[in-house]
Amino acid sequence: MDKKYFIIDAGAMPLGRIATRIANILRGKNSPLFMPNVLPGNVVVVVNANKVNLSSSKETSKQYYHYSGYHGGLKTKMFSELKENKPENIIKFAVKGMLPKNKLQKEFLKNLKIFKTAEHNLPVKNLTPIKE
Numbered sequence: 001m002d003k004k005y006f007i008i009d010a011g012a013m014p015l016g017r018i019a020t021r022i023a024n025i026l027r028g029k030n031s032p033l034f035m036p037n038v039l040p041g042n043v044v045v046v047v048n049a050n051k052v053n054l055s056s057s058k059e060t061s062k063q064y065y066h067y068s069g070y071h072g073g074l075k076t077k078m079f080s081e082l083k084e085n086k087p088e089n090i091i092k093f094a095v096k097g098m099l100p101k102n103k104l105q106k107e108f109l110k111n112l113k114i115f116k117t118a119e120h121n122l123p124v125k126n127l128t129p130i131k132e
Contacts, residue, residue, distance in 0.1 A: 003041040007127040010091060011051030019094035021130055022046070026099065026108040036100075039107050045122060046114045049087040054079065064093065088114040
């Protein structure tokens with residue numbers, strides 16, 4: 001399949017809506033030739049990751065967890081802390097949770113390019129914008 005490039009502004013919509021749009025495009029569900037076992041090759045470029053927002057009071061209460069498997073190995077990070085340090089990971093975690101849990105998940109995530117600001121360093125000229 002031909003590689004298509006899409007661009008989305010993370011500050012335009014809430015995180016969940018952005019993540020579902022990205023996951024559907026990465027899987028190729030926006031194409032009439034959708035096959036669940038084929039990697040379509042769509043690339044999604046996300047800009048303004050530092051402007052990502054959540055609905056209601058989740059900005060202060062949402063936590064991200066990582067458990068190492070050992071006693072006392074649970075690590076938590078607040079949304080606000082992650083937004084300051086690594087806002088790209090917020091979008092990556094949300095999209096990863098909406099992709100199928102199989103061997104193609106890593107391949108889908110390789111086609112996701114996330115940038116903190118509005119500028120990106122990709123040499124692609126024909127980016128299709130994703131509307132709200």
